[in-house]
Amino acid sequence: MKNKRIQESGFTILEVVISILILGFVFTAVLNLMTTGDKINGRRLNLSNATMLASSQIEQIRRQEESLTILEDTTYEETINSSTYKVQRTRIKSDNAIINDSALYYHEYSVNVLSKNDVPYIQLRLLQGISGKQ
Numbered sequence: 001m002k003n004k005r006i007q008e009s010g011f012t013i014l015e016v017v018i019s020i021l022i023l024g025f026v027f028t029a030v031l032n033l034m035t036t037g038d039k040i041n042g043r044r045l046n047l048s049n050a051t052m053l054a055s056s057q058i059e060q061i062r063r064q065e066e067s068l069t070i071l072e073d074t075t076y077e078e079t080i081n082s083s084t085y086k087v088q089r090t091r092i093k094s095d096n097a098i099i100n101d102s103a104l105y106y107h108e109y110s111v112n113v114l115s116k117n118d119v120p121y122i123q124l125r126l127l128q129g130i131s132g133k134q
Helices: 013-063
Strands: 074-080 083-092 097-099 102-114 120-133
Touching: 013 074, 013 083, 013 102, 013 120
Parallel strands: none
Antiparallel strands: 074 083, 083 102, 097 102, 102 120
16 A cells, blocks of 8 residues: 555644734734834923913013013913923012122023923023113
8 A cells, every 4th residue: 555645735733823923913012112102202292382371471571671570480281282280380589789880680590391190391490681771
């Protein structure tokens, strides 16, 4: 009798299991990339909004430059695109100086934009001053 080998085409169970494992690893990696991309985009959006809020406070301080009006400390909440930010403007005590017979009057402000749970997105300091003869 002759032994005849029957050739069968198809995949073994081991090949199927290995291919499913590889596909699972690839799918997990792609899902991880998408999640990380969403987080980075969210941070970028929050930073952009925080910068806009801080800039508006800086502009408000600059508008007062001519009159050297002292702006009061303020804290308020602003909601942009369903995200809430806390904006703090604080006047830092400063002394006036005399340089070359000119008085230098200045006010220093700190502007902080925080998330709901007080995590700072951006912190700026601005020195506002004007000089004039005594």
